[in-house]
Amino acid sequence: MRNLDIEKIEIGSGRYPENLMQIDNPPKQLYCCGDISLLKEKSIAIVGSRKFTVYGKTVAKMIGRRLAENDIPVVSGLAYGIDGFAHEAVADTNGRGIAVLGSGIGKMSPRSNYELMLRLIELGGLVISEYSPDMSAEKFTFPQRNRIISGLSEAVVVVEANFNSGALITAQFANEQGKQIYAVPGNINSQFSMGSNLLIRDGAMPLVVIDDVVRAIKGDISSGSYEDISLGDDEKAIMNVVKRHNGVSIDTIATSVGMTVGKVNSIVTILEIKGAVISQSGKIHLAK
Amino acid sequence: MFSKVNTAVCHGVTGITVTVETDIKSGLPNMSIVGLASTTVMESRERIKSAIINSGFDYPRGRITVNLTPSDLRKNGSAMDLPIAVGLLASTLYADAVRVREYGIIGALSLDGEVLGVDGVLPMAIGMMDSGIKKIIVPWANYNETALVNGAKVIPVNSLKECIERINSQDASYADIERSLADADIRKVSNPKGLDFADIKGQENAKRAISIAVAGRHGLLMIGSPGCGKTMLAQRIPGIMPQMSERELIETAIVYSASGRTNQSDSILIDRPFRSPHNTIGRAGLLGGGMYPVPGEITLAHNGVLFLDEVCEFDRENIESLRTPVEEKYITHFRGGEQYIFPCNFQLIMAANPCKCGYYGDPDRICKCSISQLEQYRRKLSGPMMDRIDIRVSMEKVAYKEISGKGDSCRSTEELKNDVARGIGFARSMGRMVFNADISDSDIRKYCHMDNEACKLMDGAYAALSLSPRSYNKILKVARTIADMDESEIIKKDHLAEALSYRLLNEINNS
Numbered sequence: 001m002r003n004l005d006i007e008k009i010e011i012g013s014g015r016y017p018e019n020l021m022q023i024d025n026p027p028k029q030l031y032c033c034g035d036i037s038l039l040k041e042k043s044i045a046i047v048g049s050r051k052f053t054v055y056g057k058t059v060a061k062m063i064g065r066r067l068a069e070n071d072i073p074v075v076s077g078l079a080y081g082i083d084g085f086a087h088e089a090v091a092d093t094n095g096r097g098i099a100v101l102g103s104g105i106g107k108m109s110p111r112s113n114y115e116l117m118l119r120l121i122e123l124g125g126l127v128i129s130e131y132s133p134d135m136s137a138e139k140f141t142f143p144q145r146n147r148i149i150s151g152l153s154e155a156v157v158v159v160e161a162n163f164n165s166g167a168l169i170t171a172q173f174a175n176e177q178g179k180q181i182y183a184v185p186g187n188i189n190s191q192f193s194m195g196s197n198l199l200i201r202d203g204a205m206p207l208v209v210i211d212d213v214v215r216a217i218k219g220d221i222s223s224g225s226y227e228d229i230s231l232g233d234d235e236k237a238i239m240n241v242v243k244r245h246n247g248v249s250i251d252t253i254a255t256s257v258g259m260t261v262g263k264v265n266s267i268v269t270i271l272e273i274k275g276a277v278i279s280q281s282g283k284i285h286l287a288k
Numbered sequence: 289m290f291s292k293v294n295t296a297v298c299h300g301v302t303g304i305t306v307t308v309e310t311d312i313k314s315g316l317p318n319m320s321i322v323g324l325a326s327t328t329v330m331e332s333r334e335r336i337k338s339a340i341i342n343s344g345f346d347y348p349r350g351r352i353t354v355n356l357t358p359s360d361l362r363k364n365g366s367a368m369d370l371p372i373a374v375g376l377l378a379s380t381l382y383a384d385a386v387r388v389r390e391y392g393i394i395g396a397l398s399l400d401g402e403v404l405g406v407d408g409v410l411p412m413a414i415g416m417m418d419s420g421i422k423k424i425i426v427p428w429a430n431y432n433e434t435a436l437v438n439g440a441k442v443i444p445v446n447s448l449k450e451c452i453e454r455i456n457s458q459d460a461s462y463a464d465i466e467r468s469l470a471d472a473d474i475r476k477v478s479n480p481k482g483l484d485f486a487d488i489k490g491q492e493n494a495k496r497a498i499s500i501a502v503a504g505r506h507g508l509l510m511i512g513s514p515g516c517g518k519t520m521l522a523q524r525i526p527g528i529m530p531q532m533s534e535r536e537l538i539e540t541a542i543v544y545s546a547s548g549r550t551n552q553s554d555s556i557l558i559d560r561p562f563r564s565p566h567n568t569i570g571r572a573g574l575l576g577g578g579m580y581p582v583p584g585e586i587t588l589a590h591n592g593v594l595f596l597d598e599v600c601e602f603d604r605e606n607i608e609s610l611r612t613p614v615e616e617k618y619i620t621h622f623r624g625g626e627q628y629i630f631p632c633n634f635q636l637i638m639a640a641n642p643c644k645c646g647y648y649g650d651p652d653r654i655c656k657c658s659i660s661q662l663e664q665y666r667r668k669l670s671g672p673m674m675d676r677i678d679i680r681v682s683m684e685k686v687a688y689k690e691i692s693g694k695g696d697s698c699r700s701t702e703e704l705k706n707d708v709a710r711g712i713g714f715a716r717s718m719g720r721m722v723f724n725a726d727i728s729d730s731d732i733r734k735y736c737h738m739d740n741e742a743c744k745l746m747d748g749a750y751a752a753l754s755l756s757p758r759s760y761n762k763i764l765k766v767a768r769t770i771a772d773m774d775e776s777e778i779i780k781k782d783h784l785a786e787a788l789s790y791r792l793l794n795e796i797n798n799s
Contacts, residue, residue, distance in 0.1 A: 050659045053649075080659050112663070191654050249684055250493040255697070261496045262770070266785035270745070273752045279789070281642060281649040282493070282512070282682025 004033045004121075006105055006133050015039070023151040023177050027130035033105055034126035038098055042217050043073035045149050045174075047167040048082025048159035053192045054247070054278055054285040056082055056160030059184050061089035062288070063157060063210055068095020070214050073125075075100060075153045077145065078113050082159045082167070091119045098152065101129040102145040103137035143169045150174035155216055157182040157207060161195030168195050171204065180216065182207040231276070234259070238267050239276060247283045291378035291385045294392045295371035296415045297363045298408030300581055300621075300628035301546045303415025305392070307357045308368065310375035315351030321372070323356030326364040326580075335366075335397050336373045343401035343449045348380045362624060364580045367406040370395030370425075373448055374455070383452050391443075391455060392416035392424045401448040405429025407548035410541055413437045425451055433550040436538050483524045486700035488517050490686035495521070497681040497790055499704045502529055503711030504769030505723030507614075507636040507676045509599075509669075512683030513653075514646045518639040519564075522595040525637060526560040528705040529593075530712060536591045539631060543590055547583045561592030563634075567601040574606055575613065581621040581628045586613055589634040599638040600668040614676050636676060640669060650685070678725055678762045679790040711773035718777065724769045729761060736764040741781040749788055763787045 009015050009030045017039040020026045032039075046063055048056055064086040067074050074090045076083040078099040090097040097120045101108050105127055108117060117127055130148065131141065146169045150156050156174040158181065161167040174181050181204040186193020200206045207213065231239060237257045242248055254264045268284055271277045278285045293308045319333050340347050354372055356363055371393040378385040394412050396404040409430035416424055417440040424442050426434055431444040445451040485495055494510060498521060501508035510518045532540065540561060544550050565574060565585040576584030586594060596602060613619040617633040644661050647653035657665070715724065720735060727735055738746065749755065755763070764779075767787035771779045 051655070051662075080663075110659075110663075251490055254492060261493045262786050263782065265493070265496070265789035266782045269749075269785040269788040273745070273749050273788075275752070282684055283649075 004105060007032050007036065009036070017152060020148065020151045023147060023173075025147065026151070027148060030128050030130060031105055031133055032126060032128045034121045035096075035124050036126065038073050038096060038124075038126045039128075039152070041073050043075050043098060043153045044213055044217065045075040045153035045156040045170070046082070046086035046159060047076060047146075047149065047156060047161075047170045048086075049161050049165035049167055049192070049195070050079055050081035050083075051162065051192065052081045052085070052160055053190070054280045054283075055186065055190075056184075056192060057085050058278065058285070058287065060085040060159045063159070063207075063213065064089030064095075065093045066210050066214060068093035068097075070218055071095065072214065072217050073098050075149055077102065077142075077149060077166075078108070078117060078127075079142075079166075080110050080112065084113050084116060086159070087113075087116055087120060090125075091116060091123060094123055096120075096123060097125040099125070099127045100145050100149045100152070101127065101131075102142035103129065104131045104133040104135035105129050106133035107136045109137050142166060146170040147173045147177075150177055150179055153179065155180040155182060155213065157184065157213060158196045158199055158204070159184045160186060160192050161199075162192060163194040163198065165195050168199070171199055180205065182213060231271075231274075234263075234267055235271055235276075238264065238271065242277055242284050242286055247285050249283055253284065289379045289381070289385070291375050292389055293371045293375040293378065294389070294416060294421055295368055295394060296392065296412035297361065297365065297367070298411050298546050299361070299626070301411055301542050301583060301587075301630055303408070303410075303412035304358075304361060305416050305419040305421070306361070306363065306368075308371045308375045309355040309357065310372070310379045311353045311355075312348050312376075312379045313351045313353070317349055317351070319352040319354070321354045321356070323354075323359040324362045325356060325368075326362065328366055329356075329363055329368055332366065332369045332372060332397075335369055335399060336376065338399040339369070339397040339401040339448050340373055340376065342399060343447065345377060345382050345452075346380070348376060352376065352379075362580070362626065365406060365408070366396035366404075367394050367408070367412065369397035370403055370427075370448065370451065373397060374451060377452055383455050388455050390421070390423055392421040393451070394425065394430075395427045395445070395451075397448060403427045403445050403447055403451065408546040409433060410436060410538075410545035410550070413440065413442065414538075414542070416440070425454065430545075430550070433541060433545050436541050483527055484701045485521075485524050485528070485704055486698055488520055488524075489698050491517050491521065491683060492697060492699060494681050494683050495699050495704060497679050498525060499528065499707045500711075500766065500769050500773065500790070501637070501679050502635060503708045503773055504678075504715075504725050504765065505635055506678035506725045506766060506769065508638070509674075509677045509680045510637070510639045510683055511642055511680065512639075513642060513648075513650045513685060516683045516685045518683065519595075519597055522564070522593070522597070522637050522639065523562060524701060525593050525595075525635065526562045527701045528708050529560050529635065530705075530709055532558070532560060532591060540591045543583050543587055543631070547588065549588075561589055562595065563589040563592065564595040564597060567596075567598050569602075569606065571603075571606055571609060575609060575619055576621060576628075576630050579623065581623055581630075583630050584619075586610065586619065586632040586634065587630040590631045592634055594634045594636055596636075596638045599640050600644075600665055604668065604671075608671070611676065638677065642682075652685075675758065678766050681790060707773055710775065711769055714772045714775045715769075718772075724765045724772070727765055727768070732761055732764055736768045736779060737777075738767075738779045738784065739781070742767075742779050742784045745781050745784055749784075753788065753791070755791070759791055763791055766790060
């Protein structure tokens with residue numbers, strides 16, 4: 001592991017973020033690596049569970065990208081799954097992210113996101129932790145750091161959460177701290193969206209239009225970078241099936257449009273290259 | 289008196305002719321066998337003595353020396369009982385010591401003089417035939433497998449007595465039975481279990497991938513939750529491979545004969561083998577081994593299908609050890625200073641669950657795996673062995689509607705077999721004698737021409753789907769096979785795009 005320049009900010013110092021002073025049990029010190037001025041900006045947290053579906057992954061990336069395009073810092077836990085995807089999209093858009101770790105900065109986990117952490121720092125982002133750099137993660141440290149995630153941000157977006165996901169703990173902290181909570185609605189029979197749907201029932205704001213989050217911070221927003229994808233007739237026919245049943249198998253598409261599976265496979269690949277669909281585990285999903 | 293009898297030993301899967309020299313001198317009664325004989329061969333002394341006496345012959349009195357040449361070759365197995373007994377009887381003039389030299393003799397003996405079947409008769413018979421022996425005496429129990437010996441007369445015998453009578457007889461009514469492949473009963477038995485792809489409904493995508501894999505001998509990986517039909521599909525794959533050529537029939541039969549499996553099922557001689565070792569299998573069982581090496585599963589799958597079900601449950605080391613044999617199409621073992629080469633040219637098929645519990649991504653069931661289990665499982669699905677996998681297909685459980693319904697397009701073994709035959713036939717007609725999966729990297733440019741549209745697609749795909757140079761080559765080879773099945777000399781856009789859809793996805797490779 002490479003040597004990182006880590007600064008320590010004590011509570012009460014001028015550089016300590018004010019919004020963390022407002023919460024119960026504020027961290028006594030913050031170990032930071034990166035651009036500390038980010039702590040003073042208004043930011044949004046994107047959280048979700050480690051297990052995800054293509055839907056959650058797509059949405060996490062869409063929100064991450066949109067916020068980065070509007071230069072709003074994205075706070076997340078750099079965990080496996082949704083957290084990672086949100087920050088990945090931020091880094092891909094050259095945006096800035098704040099990663100709040102559940103361990104010392106020198107002992108970050110999961111290791112698979114280490115490269116992503118370095119990328120965030122290089123792009124002017126920030127990594128913080130209340131634990132000393134050489135402290136390893138423990139079972140209790142992850143829920144503890146969730147109070148910092150919600151405390152730092154203006155609003156928390158829960159993308160996909162199972163009913164026992166750690167993202168719900170973040171939402172609970174956010175509620176206690178009086179922050180706005182957005183939850184991305186999912187199918188009511190999807191185990192992966194159970195937690196986020198329950199949040200909506202309990203009063204969280206359903207996130208139906210992504211730009212709502214952006215407007216919560218900024219009045220005027222930059223227009224999106226959606227370009228129209230030109231499609232051929234066969235491609236349109238297949239897109240229509242995918243739009244009707246998101247997450248459909250090749251076999252089903254073939255029967256609905258009356259083509260051979262070989263032909264469908266080849267068209268789906270072209271659609272995938274054009275960025276219109278994503279295939280995972282043999283199922284075809286809409287990319288946007 | 290001195291006599292000479294020909295026999296053979298099975299050295300791995302090769303038959304090597306051995307001469308049994310018997311000499312009886314006056315002296316204290318004693319029998320010694322020299323020439324690197326194993327314990328089994330040494331023990332044959334007791335069997336031979338009883339068998340000779342119980343067949344009504346006199347056991348010679350005197351000092352008996354039996355020499356097995358070539359004397360530096362290790363000799364194992366009970367197949368030398370009969371030739372040693374015949375040698376003794378030829379030395380005592382019960383058998384015609386001149387005529388006996390025309391024969392090659394194989395067989396084990398029981399104490400009452402009955403001739404028992406042994407392993408490896410086919411390679412031994414072929415080995416003797418190659419060294420110029422035209423008449424081969426075998427046990428009745430092994431008669432069936434010798435149908436593949438062309439060019440030598442095979443004489444089946446039941447007992448030591450019958451064997452001696454056959455050698456001594458001048459009688460023309462004992463006309464040697466000549467067997468050929470054409471009239472053997474076994475020729476008629478094919479697909480005994482009646483497996484057909486039409487039994488499987490609603491997995492047309494997987495069937496298509498299988499037919500491409502077979503047409504180009506591409507390694508195939510099927511991923512899907514338990515019960516979606518991976519094993520059923522795999523079992524039907526031998527049925528869509530082309531008929532074995534005579535050469536392949538012999539190669540496969542030799543392996544089965546050498547490992548003593550011919551008697552279990554005669555039909556194995558005509559159908560391509562399907563081997564599906566359980567995931568607890570050890571290294572020797574998979575690759576072959578033992579003090580006198582015997583073929584392992586990869587060799588038993590020679591010219592057929594090796595199916596690794598639940599491939600992630602196999603010991604990683606065992607899977608990795610398959611790499612060299614899969615590439616070289618043979619495996620070499622060294623034992624006691626000798627080299628044993630076993631062929632292993634097979635169609636590799638693997639199946640895996642999407643995660644350890646099997647239900648990740650399943651719409652109805654909850655996956656119980658922890659994140660670290662998921663990561664560990666996916667790491668198993670990456671790694672060097674996956675380099676041998678060209679085609680990957682994800683499957684999901686089929687809805688009841690499709691199982692019960694009259695699925696309008698349910699492809700059968702017959703149709704898939706035609707697709708495969710068309711692909712292979714076209715490749716051969718274009719002068720490509722190797723399967724597409726085995727095209728060397730230097731030949732790829734020679735064989736895999738893309739039209740302009742396909743080139744453009746590949747340019748876009750390379751970045752958009754983040755391909756590596758290795759996967760680029762694999763995709764080209766698969767596209768070549770798809771174009772072959774379409775009888776197209778040039779790889780078109782559709783062929784390439786379809787090939788891209790079977791690539792190993794990133795979800796498996798890194799996330």
